[in-house]
Each structure stands twice: as C-alpha cells, then as structure tokens.
Amino acid sequence: MIKATYPQMVKRICAAANLTEEEVERRVLEKKSKLSDLISKEGAAQIVAAELGVDFDGQRVKINELMSGMRRLSMVAKVTKMFPSREFKTKNGVDSKVMNMYIADETLSTKCVLWDVNQIKQFEEGKIKEGDVVEIKDASVRENNQALEIHVGSMSEIKLSTEKIENIVEMKSAPEVKLAMIAENARANARAVIVQVFEPRFFNVCPECGKKVNLDGDKFNCQTHGPVIPLERSLITLTIDDGTANIRAVGFTDVLKKLFSVDDSGIKSITPERRNSLLGKEMVFSGRGRKNPMYNNMEFLINDVEEVNVNKVIEDLGPK
Numbered sequence: 001m002i003k004a005t006y007p008q009m010v011k012r013i014c015a016a017a018n019l020t021e022e023e024v025e026r027r028v029l030e031k032k033s034k035l036s037d038l039i040s041k042e043g044a045a046q047i048v049a050a051e052l053g054v055d056f057d058g059q060r061v062k063i064n065e066l067m068s069g070m071r072r073l074s075m076v077a078k079v080t081k082m083f084p085s086r087e088f089k090t091k092n093g094v095d096s097k098v099m100n101m102y103i104a105d106e107t108l109s110t111k112c113v114l115w116d117v118n119q120i121k122q123f124e125e126g127k128i129k130e131g132d133v134v135e136i137k138d139a140s141v142r143e144n145n146q147a148l149e150i151h152v153g154s155m156s157e158i159k160l161s162t163e164k165i166e167n168i169v170e171m172k173s174a175p176e177v178k179l180a181m182i183a184e185n186a187r188a189n190a191r192a193v194i195v196q197v198f199e200p201r202f203f204n205v206c207p208e209c210g211k212k213v214n215l216d217g218d219k220f221n222c223q224t225h226g227p228v229i230p231l232e233r234s235l236i237t238l239t240i241d242d243g244t245a246n247i248r249a250v251g252f253t254d255v256l257k258k259l260f261s262v263d264d265s266g267i268k269s270i271t272p273e274r275r276n277s278l279l280g281k282e283m284v285f286s287g288r289g290r291k292n293p294m295y296n297n298m299e300f301l302i303n304d305v306e307e308v309n310v311n312k313v314i315e316d317l318g319p320k
Contacts (some may be wrong), residue, residue: 008067009045009104015065016054017211027152037255043268064107066148070141075150076132077112080163085120086209089229096207102169103134103150112136112150115208128160135161144210174286180244182289182298190300191308192284195246196239197275200256200267204230208292234267238278240285240300248292251302282308 013024024045031044039047060074085099099114101123114120122128137157139150152158174187182188206213206222213220213230221229236256238249257263259278260270286304291297 002250006041006045008065009042009049012059013045013049013052013054014069016049016059017052022172034141035302049119049253061112062107063103063105066110066141066150068141068148069145072138073141073150074135074137075105075139075163076122076133076135076161076163077105078168079128079130080104080109080168080170082123082130085114085124088231090207093229098207104170105165106169108169110148110150111144112152112157114152116152116154116156116200119152119156124157127197128158133161133163133165135157135163136312142209174288175285178244179240179242179247180299182245184289184298187286187288188300189284189286190240190242191282191284192240192242193280194238194278195241195280196277198237199272199275200270201235202268203233203235205233207231247297247299249287249300249302251287251305255302284308 007253010021010024013019014021017024027048028041029046032039032041035044059070060077061070063077066073079101081102082214083100085096089097090096096115097117097120099120101112101114102109103112104110114123128134129266135158136150139152139156142149142151170268175187176189178193179190182190195235198280204213204215204220205211205229206225207230208224208225208228211222211224213222213228215221218225222228234253234256236251236259238251239246241247251259253264253267256267260266260274262270284306285300285302286306287302289298289301290300290301
C-alpha cells in the first residue's frame, strides 16, 4: 500500500499525466464533491490517478519523488557511501548477505539496501565503487525510523549506468547541538561525556526486514515473514552529559563494536572493566532524538560515535 502525503501524490500525478497542479487539484475537489465529501483528499487523488492511468508503481523516479510502499520503481543515482556486507541465514537456513549504502541524485540522498548476494558481489569485487552512477530497476520503498529507504531484492537489478550525474544533493550533516536542545526525530551531533555504561543486551531480528522476532515454541516468528532463522543483534545503553542535560543514549550493534573496538565475535566478551573504561570519556555522538514512550522523556538514538577531534575543538575556540 502506498503511503504518501497529498502534495506528493499531486506532484506524481502532474508528472505522469502532464497536468498542472491546479488542474489536478480541481479534479480532486470535483471527485470529493461528487462523493459528498465521504473520502479524503488522498483517496480522491488515488481515484483521479487511476482514471488518468497513473500507477504509483513501476515508474522511473527521482529520490525526492519516493513514497513509502512503492514497488517496481526504477531510478539512476550516484553511490556516495558504501558499508561492508553482513552475513545471515534465511528462514530456509540458506546463507545470505545484506549490504547498505547511500545513493544520491540531483534532488536528494537516501539509503539503499541490497539483499541479493550476486548484486552485493559486484560491490565486493570493486565492479561498482563509491562515486559510480548506477541504474536500479524493480526496487521497492520502505519506511524505517520515519525515513524512506530503497530496497533492492533478488527480483531487482542494479548495474553501472552510462548516464552522468554532475550535481548531487549530499546527505546533510547534522548540526552540533547541546543535549538540552535535542528535539524529537531531529538528527544531531552532540559532544558529551559518558557517565554511565550498562551491560549490553541481545535480541533477535528478522533477516528480511530487521524487525524484532518472537519465540513461538521452538521457532522464531516475524509478523511479516513468518518463521525465520533470526539474526542476533546487540544494544548498548549509556548515560551521557554535556553540562546542559543528562540523558539516556542507545546504540545498536555497530555502535557497540565501535565503542569497544571489537568485532562480532568479541561483543559478548566485554567485561565490566571494559565498560567502566569508557566512564568520563568525551565523544561525539551522531543520531536523533526520540521520545521514550514509557517515561515520556527525550533520549538519544545513536547511529555513530567518534573520538573528539582536539584540533577542531581548538580551532573552534580560537579567535574568529
């Protein structure tokens, strides 16, 4: 099911049907009136789109035209950042891989997730590299943490493109803010001191969608994909303080590995002494604010962590 805002739907109809926004708006209002205003503008827009032969699936789009739920979309974009692939087992016990990267075009930047080992092999062998322009076909769009991601599966295709993209919109750097100013769902960088480190926790997720799975008897079940062989993930909780606020910060597997300089095999061997070695350490945390539903207070969801760049701090404190 397509999840899109009304303005997104109008723009998509305009582009596909070669109509002005005023014309599409007029048709939508006429449709609502004809149905005695018993449907929303979004519902009326879907009917107008169907009458005009506009299908939100199977289209070539720009990144700023993405809508959650889109399928079979095609696009051309530049690879701006790649991350190492991760191995997992499918629900049938078959070894597989997943790989994340960021892509951009002239309109926006977004995350792209690859789920096919043959597609991933192109990147591992250097046939496709950062800076290359790729053509993506038959991909889908999912929403994750209120952000849209492109998912490229085994029925999709990704290959080098002969098209050129000169001016891309890079992923915007998050602003550096004080912890007291962290806002819900807002991306930010915060320089803070670690004042408390809790024992890592472990949980299981679906290898297909990454959502938490439940143990049902002797099998793990995903609400979307049914019985699966899960991936084990870890979580680390910290308390960080920058003098303006003292808040809870949560990071997952990649953050935990970076904090303690360990690989997957070393995560479960982190001792209390290793945890305590982080106390009093000042670091730069990147992530976004999140409202804790249980306590109704703000916490920080970490997606990356870096050592403080002392030279940059001195430069920032120097004369302007």
